[in-house]
Amino acid sequence: MAQHQVNYLKDGGLPVALTTIDKVVNWGRSNSLWALTYGLACCGIEMMASGASRYDFDRFGTIFRASPRQAELMVVAGTLTKKHAEFIRRLYDQMTEPKWVISMGSCANTGGMFNTYATVQGVDRVIPVDLYLPGCAPRPETLQYAVMLLQQKIRRESASRAQKPKRLM
Amino acid sequence: MRAYTPKDDVQKKPYYTDRYWVAPQVAKSDVSEDAVFAADLEMLKGYFDVLDAYIQKDQMVVVIHAKDNFGVIELLKNVCDYNQLSELSAIDWLATEGKFEIFYQMLSMSKRKRLRIKCKISEKESIQSVEKLFRSADWSEREMYDMFGIVINNHPYMRRILMPDDWEGFPLRKTYPLQGDEFAQWYEVDKIFGKEAREIIGPEIRDSARVDRYDTERFARLGHEVPRGADISQGEPDTPLVYQEAEGVFMIEKFDAEKSVVISDRDR
Numbered sequence: 001m002a003q004h005q006v007n008y009l010k011d012g013g014l015p016v017a018l019t020t021i022d023k024v025v026n027w028g029r030s031n032s033l034w035a036l037t038y039g040l041a042c043c044g045i046e047m048m049a050s051g052a053s054r055y056d057f058d059r060f061g062t063i064f065r066a067s068p069r070q071a072e073l074m075v076v077a078g079t080l081t082k083k084h085a086e087f088i089r090r091l092y093d094q095m096t097e098p099k100w101v102i103s104m105g106s107c108a109n110t111g112g113m114f115n116t117y118a119t120v121q122g123v124d125r126v127i128p129v130d131l132y133l134p135g136c137a138p139r140p141e142t143l144q145y146a147v148m149l150l151q152q153k154i155r156r157e158s159a160s161r162a163q164k165p166k167r168l169m
Numbered sequence: 170m171r172a173y174t175p176k177d178d179v180q181k182k183p184y185y186t187d188r189y190w191v192a193p194q195v196a197k198s199d200v201s202e203d204a205v206f207a208a209d210l211e212m213l214k215g216y217f218d219v220l221d222a223y224i225q226k227d228q229m230v231v232v233i234h235a236k237d238n239f240g241v242i243e244l245l246k247n248v249c250d251y252n253q254l255s256e257l258s259a260i261d262w263l264a265t266e267g268k269f270e271i272f273y274q275m276l277s278m279s280k281r282k283r284l285r286i287k288c289k290i291s292e293k294e295s296i297q298s299v300e301k302l303f304r305s306a307d308w309s310e311r312e313m314y315d316m317f318g319i320v321i322n323n324h325p326y327m328r329r330i331l332m333p334d335d336w337e338g339f340p341l342r343k344t345y346p347l348q349g350d351e352f353a354q355w356y357e358v359d360k361i362f363g364k365e366a367r368e369i370i371g372p373e374i375r376d377s378a379r380v381d382r383y384d385t386e387r388f389a390r391l392g393h394e395v396p397r398g399a400d401i402s403q404g405e406p407d408t409p410l411v412y413q414e415a416e417g418v419f420m421i422e423k424f425d426a427e428k429s430v431v432i433s434d435r436d437r
Contacts, residue, residue: 085357117349148412
């Protein structure tokens, strides 16, 4: 009679991994960051390059989605005008929790060189930002690094209870 | 090599020379120098008052009364064959003359000539739309209204084109501040959160180069990150940049540059 004796507790006996719920959930969240396509200006070109084959965001699990309902990461890539501010807020509100925001480039961070009447001086006046990415425009490697830092941040968060919604005020 | 110039009196020079460059006026010449323009001007003078006419940079400039603008452009289009309105806008001379200057830049494809019509209106006056003659005037006139506040009569869709509909003020007027008036500076806060949020969100920080070395609420030094709000007046620790925790990440293998293979033979 064949022996099917398996030591389940021995490492490598069967594909059994013991971990915490936190780690499993955060592993899932951090490796399936679906990003909302939010190219507002020239940074959008770099964001598109990051998603395309040469830099290949798919290997991070970052897939660009055209709907806020399917996205949990908003990469604000470019100059936010005052006319557009209410729409970015509306799209942010439509994204499901948990959600994260990367402010990409000088214009999104501080208004950049557009020190004028028509430009929002930093998207953090309108939506809460998790990660500010400097550069004009940041190269795709920089955006990849930002996503990896964000993944690290997500792994540090507690997943077992509902995430506290971020609020500006 | 550049020719040597004595530099003994370099310090003194700014006292005797104009610090600001003054743009030279473009030379004007008489319309009679160009037969085609002279004929067109004669045609115009037969129907309308012409206040001034001259040639600048091979283009004829005709100054007319603002009330005649539709008639003049209709005549130029239908009779004189200026079949394109390439640009239309205004210039703010309110500070010096109390008036806007409105110009229409026209092109005749058959004559290969460009012509500019100019007229002046005061701030409270409005002007006739030429959208019925040239469709290109549609957006240009809306932009003129948006940026200068010049009201256009008989325009099919007289609304702002660039700024939001509820915007106050006209940004291209010389009196409009570059960084916006109070309405502009609080526009997005007022619209999204309401006026009561102004105190919480705070005014705009217009100096984008401003970095406070010890402000850990809003700034972080790469490689020296500390928790938000920590006091770093006594210096901060080194925190080497890593994109993965030291003990590794669940189910993710860390990239090892030593073990990686670099493909040197591209044609294999």
